[in-house]
Amino acid sequence: MSVPDQREPTTSAPVPALEVRGLVKHYPGVKALDGVDLVVHQHEVLGLAGENGAGKSTLLKALVGLVTPDAGEIYVRGEAVKLRSVVDAADHGIGMVFQEQSLVPNLTAAENILLGGEGPAVRRGVYRWDVMRRLAQEQLDKIGSKIDPLARTDTLSFADRQMVEIAKVLRIEQRSQHPPVIILDEPTSVLESKEIDTLFAQIRRLREFASVVFVSHRLDEVLDVCDRVSVLRGGQSVGEVATAGAVPRELHRMMIGSTGSDDHYHENAAASVEAEQPRLSVRGLSGKSFRDIDLDVAAGEIVAIVGVHGSGREDVCRALFGIEPTSAGEIRMDGKKVSLPNTRAACAAGIGYVPAERKNEGMVGPMSVAENMTLTKQKARCAGPFVAPRKQAGLVDRWIERLSIRTPGRDTPIQRLSGGNQQKVVLARWLIGDDIRLLLLDHPTRGLDIGARSEVYRLMRELATSGVATVLLADSLEEAIGMADRILVMNDGRVVTEVACPNGDKPTPLDLVKEMV
Amino acid sequence: MTVTTGVAASRRIIRRGAAFRDAGPPVALVVIFAVFAALSPQFRSIDNVQNIVDAAAVLAVVTCGITFVLMMGSIDLSSAGVMGASALTVSLLVANNRNDNDFGLVGILAAIVLGCAFGCLSGLALVLLKVPSFMATLGVSAIGLGVATLLFAGVQPNISDTMLKSWAIERFLGLSYLTWIAAACILVGWLVQRYTRLGRYAFAIGGAEEVLTLSGVKVKPYKVAVFTLAGAFYGLAGVMVTSQLGAGLVQAGNGYDFSAITAAVVGGTLLTGGRGGVLHSAVGVVLVMVLTNGLVQVGVSPYWQGGVEGLIVVAAVAAAVIPQRRRNQVVK
Amino acid sequence: MSTPVAMQPVAEPATGKSGPRAAHRLTGFMPLIALVALVVALTIADPDFLTQRSLTAVARTAAPLIVLAAGATLIVLCGGIDLSIAALASLSTVLLALWLPDLGGLATPAVIAVAAAIGAVQGVAHVLLRIPSFIVTLGGMSILSAVALVVSGAGTVRVVDDTPVKWLELYVGGYVPMSAAMALLVVALIAAILKATPLQSWVSATGYAESAARLAGTPVDLVKIGAFCVSGACAGFAAVMLVSRQFSGGPTMADNLLLPAVAAIVVGGTAITGGHGSLWRSLAGAFVVTLLRVGLPIVGVPSAYEQILYGVIIVVAVALTLDWSKVSIIK
Amino acid sequence: ACSEAPAGENDPAGAGACKPADVKLVGQVRNESNPYEASWLAGGDAFAKTVGLTQQRLTYGGDSTKQQEQISQLLAGDTKCLVMNVLPNGDSDTAPIVKGADKAGAYLVTQWNKPADLKPADYKTWISHITYNGVESGKQIGDALAKSIGGSGGIIALQGVLDTAAAKDRFAGLQASLKENSGVQLLDQQTANFSRAEALTVTKTLLTKHGDKVKGIWAANDDMALGALEALQQAGKAGKVAVVGIDAVPDAVAAVQSGSMTATVSSDGTWQGGIGLAIGFCVATGKLQVKDIAADNRAFFAEQFLITKDNAASFAQPKTDPADFDCANVFKRVAGPLK
Numbered sequence A: 001m002s003v004p005d006q007r008e009p010t011t012s013a014p015v016p017a018l019e020v021r022g023l024v025k026h027y028p029g030v031k032a033l034d035g036v037d038l039v040v041h042q043h044e045v046l047g048l049a050g051e052n053g054a055g056k057s058t059l060l061k062a063l064v065g066l067v068t069p070d071a072g073e074i075y076v077r078g079e080a081v082k083l084r085s086v087v088d089a090a091d092h093g094i095g096m097v098f099q100e101q102s103l104v105p106n107l108t109a110a111e112n113i114l115l116g117g118e119g120p121a122v123r124r125g126v127y128r129w130d131v132m133r134r135l136a137q138e139q140l141d142k143i144g145s146k147i148d149p150l151a152r153t154d155t156l157s158f159a160d161r162q163m164v165e166i167a168k169v170l171r172i173e174q175r176s177q178h179p180p181v182i183i184l185d186e187p188t189s190v191l192e193s194k195e196i197d198t199l200f201a202q203i204r205r206l207r208e209f210a211s212v213v214f215v216s217h218r219l220d221e222v223l224d225v226c227d228r229v230s231v232l233r234g235g236q237s238v239g240e241v242a243t244a245g246a247v248p249r250e251l252h253r254m255m256i257g258s259t260g261s262d263d264h265y266h267e268n269a270a271a272s273v274e275a276e277q278p279r280l281s282v283r284g285l286s287g288k289s290f291r292d293i294d295l296d297v298a299a300g301e302i303v304a305i306v307g308v309h310g311s312g313r314e315d316v317c318r319a320l321f322g323i324e325p326t327s328a329g330e331i332r333m334d335g336k337k338v339s340l341p342n343t344r345a346a347c348a349a350g351i352g353y354v355p356a357e358r359k360n361e362g363m364v365g366p367m368s369v370a371e372n373m374t375l376t377k378q379k380a381r382c383a384g385p386f387v388a389p390r391k392q393a394g395l396v397d398r399w400i401e402r403l404s405i406r407t408p409g410r411d412t413p414i415q416r417l418s419g420g421n422q423q424k425v426v427l428a429r430w431l432i433g434d435d436i437r438l439l440l441l442d443h444p445t446r447g448l449d450i451g452a453r454s455e456v457y458r459l460m461r462e463l464a465t466s467g468v469a470t471v472l473l474a475d476s477l478e479e480a481i482g483m484a485d486r487i488l489v490m491n492d493g494r495v496v497t498e499v500a501c502p503n504g505d506k507p508t509p510l511d512l513v514k515e516m517v
Numbered sequence B: 001m002t003v004t005t006g007v008a009a010s011r012r013i014i015r016r017g018a019a020f021r022d023a024g025p026p027v028a029l030v031v032i033f034a035v036f037a038a039l040s041p042q043f044r045s046i047d048n049v050q051n052i053v054d055a056a057a058v059l060a061v062v063t064c065g066i067t068f069v070l071m072m073g074s075i076d077l078s079s080a081g082v083m084g085a086s087a088l089t090v091s092l093l094v095a096n097n098r099n100d101n102d103f104g105l106v107g108i109l110a111a112i113v114l115g116c117a118f119g120c121l122s123g124l125a126l127v128l129l130k131v132p133s134f135m136a137t138l139g140v141s142a143i144g145l146g147v148a149t150l151l152f153a154g155v156q157p158n159i160s161d162t163m164l165k166s167w168a169i170e171r172f173l174g175l176s177y178l179t180w181i182a183a184a185c186i187l188v189g190w191l192v193q194r195y196t197r198l199g200r201y202a203f204a205i206g207g208a209e210e211v212l213t214l215s216g217v218k219v220k221p222y223k224v225a226v227f228t229l230a231g232a233f234y235g236l237a238g239v240m241v242t243s244q245l246g247a248g249l250v251q252a253g254n255g256y257d258f259s260a261i262t263a264a265v266v267g268g269t270l271l272t273g274g275r276g277g278v279l280h281s282a283v284g285v286v287l288v289m290v291l292t293n294g295l296v297q298v299g300v301s302p303y304w305q306g307g308v309e310g311l312i313v314v315a316a317v318a319a320a321v322i323p324q325r326r327r328n329q330v331v332k
Numbered sequence C: 001m002s003t004p005v006a007m008q009p010v011a012e013p014a015t016g017k018s019g020p021r022a023a024h025r026l027t028g029f030m031p032l033i034a035l036v037a038l039v040v041a042l043t044i045a046d047p048d049f050l051t052q053r054s055l056t057a058v059a060r061t062a063a064p065l066i067v068l069a070a071g072a073t074l075i076v077l078c079g080g081i082d083l084s085i086a087a088l089a090s091l092s093t094v095l096l097a098l099w100l101p102d103l104g105g106l107a108t109p110a111v112i113a114v115a116a117a118i119g120a121v122q123g124v125a126h127v128l129l130r131i132p133s134f135i136v137t138l139g140g141m142s143i144l145s146a147v148a149l150v151v152s153g154a155g156t157v158r159v160v161d162d163t164p165v166k167w168l169e170l171y172v173g174g175y176v177p178m179s180a181a182m183a184l185l186v187v188a189l190i191a192a193i194l195k196a197t198p199l200q201s202w203v204s205a206t207g208y209a210e211s212a213a214r215l216a217g218t219p220v221d222l223v224k225i226g227a228f229c230v231s232g233a234c235a236g237f238a239a240v241m242l243v244s245r246q247f248s249g250g251p252t253m254a255d256n257l258l259l260p261a262v263a264a265i266v267v268g269g270t271a272i273t274g275g276h277g278s279l280w281r282s283l284a285g286a287f288v289v290t291l292l293r294v295g296l297p298i299v300g301v302p303s304a305y306e307q308i309l310y311g312v313i314i315v316v317a318v319a320l321t322l323d324w325s326k327v328s329i330i331k
Numbered sequence D: 001a002c003s004e005a006p007a008g009e010n011d012p013a014g015a016g017a018c019k020p021a022d023v024k025l026v027g028q029v030r031n032e033s034n035p036y037e038a039s040w041l042a043g044g045d046a047f048a049k050t051v052g053l054t055q056q057r058l059t060y061g062g063d064s065t066k067q068q069e070q071i072s073q074l075l076a077g078d079t080k081c082l083v084m085n086v087l088p089n090g091d092s093d094t095a096p097i098v099k100g101a102d103k104a105g106a107y108l109v110t111q112w113n114k115p116a117d118l119k120p121a122d123y124k125t126w127i128s129h130i131t132y133n134g135v136e137s138g139k140q141i142g143d144a145l146a147k148s149i150g151g152s153g154g155i156i157a158l159q160g161v162l163d164t165a166a167a168k169d170r171f172a173g174l175q176a177s178l179k180e181n182s183g184v185q186l187l188d189q190q191t192a193n194f195s196r197a198e199a200l201t202v203t204k205t206l207l208t209k210h211g212d213k214v215k216g217i218w219a220a221n222d223d224m225a226l227g228a229l230e231a232l233q234q235a236g237k238a239g240k241v242a243v244v245g246i247d248a249v250p251d252a253v254a255a256v257q258s259g260s261m262t263a264t265v266s267s268d269g270t271w272q273g274g275i276g277l278a279i280g281f282c283v284a285t286g287k288l289q290v291k292d293i294a295a296d297n298r299a300f301f302a303e304q305f306l307i308t309k310d311n312a313a314s315f316a317q318p319k320t321d322p323a324d325f326d327c328a329n330v331f332k333r334v335a336g337p338l339k
């Protein structure tokens, strides 16, 4: 259903809200954008799809003046513009919610929402808190968020913060007299379904008077909320799809340039679980936000923990990795009691952890892909106490290839990679030693495209088959159901129930939701 | 799928933590005060309490200035030089024994403006030359001392301006005018911090500078403005020292750089930025002054005084951070 | 399920590659360029300055500063700061002077060991008590100064027989002061150990992103304690150099080397926020700072202008040497 | 391959071989930002002018290592006719300066600080060490203080930088004075590091601690005495407590003259700045032979003058008498040998 390139806007149609022609952007060693064309019509929701590293974020950043393109033109309502800064873009009515969260943690939600455009809330440099509160409340009301506008942002949950981001970008409405263009770069990757519903309602409302560009790796979402999807591949526009009647598989085919499967479950590949001694056995574990956790994970088993925000599942994971202190309980690995006072101890016990907040906790931005990958397992890259450069290079290259990590080279700083590729590097970190016994995965597929996602799923399977025990905090209930052999449901710091999840007899999401709330 | 109670509950926990962590320094202050009061009757005399508060005046003003810089996550070591330059400037502009100037208040303002200029210089070096503030302000401090030495020219300027001299001598409600000036500075500082864009943005820059840029805020002018504001406080502090000593000394700011940082940190302002504030710092200043005074009052040997003070400061900070200790906390 | 597009690393355009590389190499040499520029400027101001004897004297003078800065560089790379190095070096001079009569040649290793232990204690306090290194070492500075004052009886401790430390005052091949050669050795040794072992990546990871490093299983705490320990040992060794040069130990002898040492690190282009930098940069930085300290007055710059020039030059030098591509935010 | 001296080291100069015009005069003090040391450098300039030369001023900001660094850099230059008048930062700084100068053959006069067992007589070009009897001055002002408070009452003492000989000797002098004036009681002693600002705070604290018992303040130098005066004024006790100091800086002399201070002691900084260069110049140009200098003149206490209200007027203006620097007169102010 791809339509041919539309270089010339047809004269009869109304002027597009935004048009991009031949945009090019080079980074050292990477051509992030290679002549991209894009049209955003007025009153439409345009989806942008593409693999990790396809250039979506770069393109969008160019639209808000954060990236200066090397070549190409941007037209706003038919008029060629040069966007030099976020302010420039905002003045043209273009605003963006970023892929990585961008709120100031120690300011109030209200200040974040109005940041850089306080308007009447700040007069002559002096704050009027009552006005600020009111203006922010208006934005929050739009998206139905119940948070206190004067709460400090770092006291809010991750999802609430995402709502604050959206409320913030909706301020564009007030700023420009023209219909705004609002860009949402993966806003849903950290939201839960109810919040996503709220967001989509907002997007539909926005369409009445604005244009929206929406990016998500969840293709069903894209097809759900968008009118039209534009697909990027390797920095080039490869076509468009009208969403009416389209299916994810088709979109995926365009994204990767060949036929593939959107089947990201591997239900049938589950390893048979040996029932002798559990690999991980937790009894009565209690900490600040969880109590009396019992948990067994056998070698080769994948156990998912599901629960709403504040259920304490993240902290359980972190306790198992020696980050969160515990007040009671015992942890056994392969029957041997272990104490996990710090991450070193956890690593030594053969435990690995992939944190959800990749940017701050997962990677060391300025360091190379190779160094990020080999930070943990020294034996794999060293000869005696010394780093063996050849060995390290070979090892790293092997894993770059194995996980199809898209990087100019192993010496590229990891911060230059796209989000999905960064995640693959972080995951590889635990695998390279071939000695991992228990893997704790906190939202391991957050921000990954379907290709990468399938690969992570395949990897998890492979690891399970080879005997690694896995605890998974999944990105969605579907993911949990698809991957897990067993699912624990947590609520308010306790395990409320355990649901078996064998092949062929999977529970439905609804079964789980019932237990969660 | 979100259960709001869960969110609210966890938020409450964090809020309580925040209140608890703010309580650390004041509690430490009360404890230390109580210990000295128990050990020494002179310490708890009204006279001595007045004396402590008076002695805190200059440090309080310097700390007020540095707090804004620390809130941004930067550091400022320029106070020693700026105060020296300001001290000589003011002592040569008000009635003095070196020349016939008698500009009074205008001279004082000129010294404060000079402080602003030096602060501005630090800020510009930071944002234009991209020199880390540690080094930029160290350089500016050296420049300030050089300027002060030039102005000194071998002969000590003594001031005879009655108004400036009266600041250190005259009292209102038992406290010297200098102390009231310091109190006014704290009040102004607090208002700036809470109610002005400059103050809130300084706070925000310490929290997440890159986010401000993404939100279209030009942070550079604010950074320069914060350093300039800090410079104004140092300039005033130089004037205050001159009033106290009755003379313009090149060394007027000796040691204030590190003492002010110590006081701010003891009060709960983070060196990494984004937390604390003028009131926190004021508590820190009083704590440090109580310590210095108390150790003399209880008669700790002069040989050991510095050491004991260092030990107590470390202990106080350690005690204050206990409630907020987390395993994966970043402490630089 | 790898995709053909993703499999292939993007072809690298030739131009896009050589440009940044060359630029990168240039920023790596910036500290050296700044150093040469300074020598040239001083020589222009006073042609007599550029003599072999004069340069030999600079090298000898710079030695203790190089060693102090080298140790503290490790801590800065980890994202911290050590304000106690100078006070610790002062205390070490006192200890060395006190112990030389009894311990003779053993006094040197003994002092270095004690200094290393004191450094480690501060590291442990920093890590366990979660107090910023700035405060721990500021407190450490006052405590160590007080100890030095008391131990020395508030005075200079003369070294009557300085044979055990005299070797540091020799000249290798007639031109290179032994102390400078030793300083170079210290830098080379630490740099080599870092490079050859995982320590380099642990130190950088700790400096750039401590929590990510910890979650990757990096022994962040041990790395930091180790850095403090090495910094302490370096302070001890610098003290040995000072004693060999001063024939005595004194409770405030090295105190004024603190800010020059930090300046040397920053002027070398090491990021004060941690992660990026190297000991070699600090070596160049130490020479720049030494030249400014001794060169300006010797070529006849009057005292007041000397301070002004020092301030200006040091700021400009940092502006030149810091590689901004490695440090996203400059605080 | 190791040698004791760097290649190209100068041979010690043959004494007295220099033409007056070839002599290079260097004066080195801590800084130019206090009146005492400023007057020292001014004295050096004044002397240099009398012989048609200029003095190179070096300051090291009270930083021992910086002083050493400057000296070794200086000695790495042309040292044939180099004359140095140096104020070592502390006792420990003297030995390396002396040894360096001796090796390079530069003429050296040091003042104030030196360890007791380091003696100019053991060196060829270290011509002389000049200092003042700190025990004596400390006692003199102690006695003056005792007298002005009527022989009985409490006093407090402000010490100098604790690890300097000047601070220790002067305090020893105070203790000697206290022994003789049994009515005077030392209530408290603290260091204010020779600093005016520190003296202000310490004095204020001690005044609240001891209240009206404080009848006098003994300060180890004038800067601290002036700080104490300010503290008294702020405490409303100006004129009610006697203050003594040492150094005779202009402000202190004025204070003595006006009666707000009781006494100070002059070492005559201007003379100190000139005399060191003068002695070195005389030897360098051969007008004086080191071997001819009396042993007692190689390390001596110079005359110091107790200044009280009676004689303050004559010290009000610092003055240099060119005749003091005549090669025949350079040892005229020797008050006694240093033991």
Ligand SMILES: Nc1ncnc2c1ncn2[C@@H]1O[C@H](COP(=O)(O)OP(=O)(O)OP(=O)(O)O)[C@@H](O)[C@H]1O
Pocket (backbone or CB within 6 Å): A027, A028, A030, A031, A032, A050, A051, A052, A053, A054, A055, A056, A057, A058, A059, A099, A406, A415, A416, A417, A418, A419, A420, A421, A447, A449
């Ligand atoms: N600042 C940068 N420096 C160098 N290369 C960059 C930079 N930003 C992006 N790139 C590169 O440009 C390409 C496009 O990245 P971009 O972030 O636009 O991808 P994306 O489509 O948003 O991917 P994802 O879905 O993972 O977010 C990637 O190969 C990436 O490595």
Ligand SMILES: Nc1ncnc2c1ncn2[C@@H]1O[C@H](COP(=O)(O)OP(=O)(O)OP(=O)(O)O)[C@@H](O)[C@H]1O
Pocket (backbone or CB within 6 Å): A108, A129, A150, A151, A152, B018, B019, B022, B193, B194, B275, B276
């Ligand atoms: N009604 C108000 N009037 C003025 N300022 C307000 C008001 N409400 C909130 N603020 C500002 O918002 C910030 C957050 O307020 P809140 O009291 O929730 O935080 P806090 O816990 O006091 O923060 P901190 O510990 O940093 O002081 C405060 O620092 C304050 O400056």
Ligand SMILES: O[C@@H]1[C@H](O)[C@H](O)CO[C@H]1O
Pocket (backbone or CB within 6 Å): D036, D112, D164, D166, D194, D220, D221, D246, D247
């Ligand atoms: O003030 C001076 C100097 O500081 C010097 O140390 C000698 O003693 C004091 O009188």
Ligand SMILES: [Mg+2]
Pocket (backbone or CB within 6 Å): A056, A057, A058, A099, A185, A418, A419
């Ligand atoms: Mg992206």
Ligand SMILES: [Mg+2]
Pocket (backbone or CB within 6 Å): B022
């Ligand atoms: Mg508060």
